[in-house]
Amino acid sequence: MIDELIVLLGKAGVLVEREDLIPYSFDATAALRHAPRVVVFPRTAAEVSAVLRVARRHKAPVVARGSGTGLSGGSVPVEGAVVLCLVKMDRIIELDARNFTLRAQAGVLTQAVYDAADAAGLFYPPDPGSMRVSTIGGNVAENSGGLRGLKYGVTRDYVMGLEVVLADGEVCRLGGKCVKDVAGYSLKDLFVGSEGTLGIVTEVLLRLVPRPAARQTLLATYARMDAAAETVSAIIAEGIVPCTLEFLDSRTIRCVEDYAHVGLPVGAEALLLIEVDGHPAAVADDAARIRALCERHGATAVRLAADSAEAARLATARRSAFSALARMRPTTILEDATVPRSELARMIRFIQETGARHRLEIATFGHFGDGNLHPTFLTDERDADEMRRIEAAMREIFEHALSLGGTITGEHGVGLAKKGFLRQQFGDASYGLLKAVKRALDPENLLNPGKIFDP
Amino acid sequence: MTKTPSLLRSLDYSVLQQCMHCGLCLPTCPTYLETRNERNSPRGRISLMRAIADGELAATRGFADEMSYCLGCLACTTACPAGVDYGTLFEAGRAEAERSGVHSGPARSLVRFLTLRFLLFRPWALRLAGRLLWLYEASGLRGLLRRCGFFAVLPKRMGELESQAFPVRRRFSDAIIAPIERPRGEVRHRVAVLTGCIQDIAFSDVNRATVDVLLANGCEVETPRAQSCCGSLHVHNGDLETARALARRQLDALDPGSYDAIISNSAGCGSHLKRYGHLLADEPAYAARAAAWSSKVRDISEWLVEIGFRPPAPPRSGAPPLAVTYHEACHLCHGQKITSQPREILRSIPGVELRECPEATMCCGSAGVYSITQPETATWLRDRKLRHIRSTQALVVATANPGCQLHIQRGLKLQGGQLGPPLRVVHPIVLLAEAYRE
Numbered sequence: 001m002i003d004e005l006i007v008l009l010g011k012a013g014v015l016v017e018r019e020d021l022i023p024y025s026f027d028a029t030a031a032l033r034h035a036p037r038v039v040v041f042p043r044t045a046a047e048v049s050a051v052l053r054v055a056r057r058h059k060a061p062v063v064a065r066g067s068g069t070g071l072s073g074g075s076v077p078v079e080g081a082v083v084l085c086l087v088k089m090d091r092i093i094e095l096d097a098r099n100f101t102l103r104a105q106a107g108v109l110t111q112a113v114y115d116a117a118d119a120a121g122l123f124y125p126p127d128p129g130s131m132r133v134s135t136i137g138g139n140v141a142e143n144s145g146g147l148r149g150l151k152y153g154v155t156r157d158y159v160m161g162l163e164v165v166l167a168d169g170e171v172c173r174l175g176g177k178c179v180k181d182v183a184g185y186s187l188k189d190l191f192v193g194s195e196g197t198l199g200i201v202t203e204v205l206l207r208l209v210p211r212p213a214a215r216q217t218l219l220a221t222y223a224r225m226d227a228a229a230e231t232v233s234a235i236i237a238e239g240i241v242p243c244t245l246e247f248l249d250s251r252t253i254r255c256v257e258d259y260a261h262v263g264l265p266v267g268a269e270a271l272l273l274i275e276v277d278g279h280p281a282a283v284a285d286d287a288a289r290i291r292a293l294c295e296r297h298g299a300t301a302v303r304l305a306a307d308s309a310e311a312a313r314l315a316t317a318r319r320s321a322f323s324a325l326a327r328m329r330p331t332t333i334l335e336d337a338t339v340p341r342s343e344l345a346r347m348i349r350f351i352q353e354t355g356a357r358h359r360l361e362i363a364t365f366g367h368f369g370d371g372n373l374h375p376t377f378l379t380d381e382r383d384a385d386e387m388r389r390i391e392a393a394m395r396e397i398f399e400h401a402l403s404l405g406g407t408i409t410g411e412h413g414v415g416l417a418k419k420g421f422l423r424q425q426f427g428d429a430s431y432g433l434l435k436a437v438k439r440a441l442d443p444e445n446l447l448n449p450g451k452i453f454d455p
Numbered sequence: 456m457t458k459t460p461s462l463l464r465s466l467d468y469s470v471l472q473q474c475m476h477c478g479l480c481l482p483t484c485p486t487y488l489e490t491r492n493e494r495n496s497p498r499g500r501i502s503l504m505r506a507i508a509d510g511e512l513a514a515t516r517g518f519a520d521e522m523s524y525c526l527g528c529l530a531c532t533t534a535c536p537a538g539v540d541y542g543t544l545f546e547a548g549r550a551e552a553e554r555s556g557v558h559s560g561p562a563r564s565l566v567r568f569l570t571l572r573f574l575l576f577r578p579w580a581l582r583l584a585g586r587l588l589w590l591y592e593a594s595g596l597r598g599l600l601r602r603c604g605f606f607a608v609l610p611k612r613m614g615e616l617e618s619q620a621f622p623v624r625r626r627f628s629d630a631i632i633a634p635i636e637r638p639r640g641e642v643r644h645r646v647a648v649l650t651g652c653i654q655d656i657a658f659s660d661v662n663r664a665t666v667d668v669l670l671a672n673g674c675e676v677e678t679p680r681a682q683s684c685c686g687s688l689h690v691h692n693g694d695l696e697t698a699r700a701l702a703r704r705q706l707d708a709l710d711p712g713s714y715d716a717i718i719s720n721s722a723g724c725g726s727h728l729k730r731y732g733h734l735l736a737d738e739p740a741y742a743a744r745a746a747a748w749s750s751k752v753r754d755i756s757e758w759l760v761e762i763g764f765r766p767p768a769p770p771r772s773g774a775p776p777l778a779v780t781y782h783e784a785c786h787l788c789h790g791q792k793i794t795s796q797p798r799e800i801l802r803s804i805p806g807v808e809l810r811e812c813p814e815a816t817m818c819c820g821s822a823g824v825y826s827i828t829q830p831e832t833a834t835w836l837r838d839r840k841l842r843h844i845r846s847t848q849a850l851v852v853a854t855a856n857p858g859c860q861l862h863i864q865r866g867l868k869l870q871g872g873q874l875g876p877p878l879r880v881v882h883p884i885v886l887l888a889e890a891y892r893e
């Protein structure tokens with residue numbers, strides 16, 4: 001098989017040495033590792049198709065990979081895997097300023113998509129924490145969220161079309177530039193969030209929006225976590241929809257400040273990072289109302305970012321939260337249990353109690369506006385007893401989230417990390433439907449097998 | 456090299472574990488940018504080191520190649536939110552590669568011995584070599600050999616190496632700086648100045664300018680004779696043993712307690728000098744003194760801003776405008792996290808218009824002896840750097856490290872006049888000293 005792959009892609013496009021493979025044995029998920037058999041770097045959909053045909057002939061599983069920043073083990077290789085690394089398919093093909101669309105190959109970085117849109121006076125809103133590194137293809141495969149979910153939604157809301165290579169090597173183009181298009185099933189949507197189990201996304205057609213004329217960032221400090229949660233409810237009840245509404249607890253604040261030096265109030269119990277955007281007059285009005293609401297609900301201080309540079313520094317600092325928490329303990333396990341916004345305060349209290357009950361260190365931050373929390377376990381993977389307690393705590397947290405009408409994963413995907421909990425969330429009938437879809441599209445179970453669910 | 460126990464296995468494992476492989480380092484790593492192969496990235500290299508520490512991988516040739524390919528620019532440490540101490544890992548990785556001996560051969564061992572253990576170990580030997588290099592150039596021998604095509608008949612590698620020979624100053628630091636110099640007015644601070652190795656023979660004017668500027672700001676300056684190499688090239692090339700010997704010698708010669716600050720003007724040296732405390736932490740006889748030393752070391756720009764340096768007065772006739780761009784030496788911005796101070800100094804100079812260079816914090820490819828060991832990548836990075844420098848249309852490139860200065864100068868020389876007007880490459884402190892003189 002290796003020889004055939006080399007014939008296809010040349011020696012430079014195929015990695016087989018141990019020193020080359022070890023660095024592809026993980027993504028950003030803690031404690032999951034497995035070396036692949038080979039790593040290949042296709043440059044076109046035709047090459048992806050040819051690789052899939054070779055792999056199929058040899059019954060080798062294929063794991064798609066972008067920059068390897070996933071948080072559920074979606075791109076961690078399985079036994080004997082061909083890792084299909086798409087980072088060299090990194091061309092932005094077209095920016096259509098009349099239709100507000102951008103067409104890009106799968107390996108283009110999310111940041112590059114944002115920058116290209118920005119340069120044309122447009123805006124690509126989804127901004128996962130890893131956007132400076134992550135690829136757009138990976139974002140589509142995981143249906144990544146980000147800080148702006150509350151107002152702007154997630155990756156799915158911006159995918160208008162896809163080019164997908166199926167398990168048998170067929171290349172399909174799905175969707176298009178029409179805002180209205182009801183021809184046939186919305187097949188593109190099947191592939192958004194499919195985690196590389198149904199096909200390989202090689203090209204994406206994205207929807208852009210006009211760039212908001214003004215933005216304002218506020219930072220509200222709290223001595224009590226509950227006060228922060230109440231503020232969020234009050235903001236939403238007022239009918240204000242901020243673009244981001246981020247929450248950081250005291251541990252997270254300390255770690256982020258330690259890294260980013262952006263003047264976060266170290267010692268505060270909770271922090272809200274709020275951004276509003278839109279028409280300048282509306283932004284000014286929203287910011288003033290939010291400020292008043294924060295103060296009314298017990299904020300000890302409210303700071304307004306002086307300019308866009310400071311606002312950008314604060315957002316970047318917030319995006320580093322997960323990584324910055326790694327300063328505390330050797331292993332950092334990030335979760336993303338998500339509940340309807342109204343249940344947020346209850347969920348956070350439950351997480352805190354659960355952590356205490358199991359004698360665990362948990363830092364929590366997340367997207368308060370959309371109910372997407374990131375309880376983060378600070379631990380050491382070599383401590384077997386502590387790892388068992390984490391597993392127990394995690395199970396309780398997921399069960400509680402489900403009982404509140406939530407989900408086991410808001411934006412990271414199921415991958416390997418959460419597949420044990422999926423059936424419970426889905427129930428037998430829908431779980432069976434998942435498998436039926438998989439069987440229809442990948443009957444030989446070669447695309448990222450064992451991810452999301454076992455066949 | 457003697458067989459010491461595996462450095463990666465004896466390393467505190469938590470340093471390796473600190474990397475949680477989020478990948479935020481990837482876009483800042485020059486070698487990953489070049490290949491987009493994970494192995495050539497910080498988290499990839501750390502995973503290889505971890506595999507060695509775990510006993511899953513031996514220190515193979517592939518590993519040694521990888522450690523040699525890493526520039527050691529430390530851009531990843533600036534990008535890393537998790538606070539991974541890649542500097543320590545890099546040094547241990549390179550030392551592990553040397554220990555394994557997979558790269559060694561008689562010629563390489565001889566070159567390593569001559570440079571790391573002879574030339575850079577004995578100040579007199581380095582100055583003698585510098586003198587010979589100067590004579591070679593000044594006597595016209597080099598030009599003669601070049602004209603008659605001598606280098607073309609040498610093996611390619613030797614010819615390339617010859618072309619790396621740099622211009623040497625006629626007079627070195629000790630000929631133009633007195634052992635102790637006092638400021639005209641009141642003595643506000645007592646400092647020692649370290650003159651470096653390459654800085655001393657190629658840019659003794661930078662050392663003179665450093666002393667001038669310190670004097671102008673009320674510092675009494677002691678410049679010890681016959682200084683040793685700081686050892687930074689040694690740690691970067693996997694010779695920790697010699698690096699420790701050099702650090703001990705430095706500490707024997709200079710008592711940090713006698714000075715308010717120990718000044719370095721070479722980013723690479725300064726970055727390493729600040730790590731003596733770490734380097735000698737396990738040596739009871741030196742640990743305390745080394746820690747005191749580390750706390751006293753300052754880059755010249757850092758020190759000037761710390762003591763509130765005097766901005767130069769504008770000349771009577773008005774200063775002519777001068778467009779200057781700033782290339783950040785890796786071991787200043789990433790190694791020492793010093794980014795605002797050199798800019799503050801440049802902005803204080805009458806007439807200077809500071810134009811930010813795109814990718815200012817990206818390595819220029821000099822990286823110690825990288826331009827000799829990895830010429831292709833070094834040239835690729837230099838071309839990229841020169842493109843960005845040219846895009847600012849500045850006429851002066853300020854940079855605070857002799858390696859960068861030489862590498863960029865050489866690149867501009869190779870370009871000739873094809874891509875724009877001649878540019879001056881200079882240490883910011885030289886510009887400040889000139890402004891004080893006016």
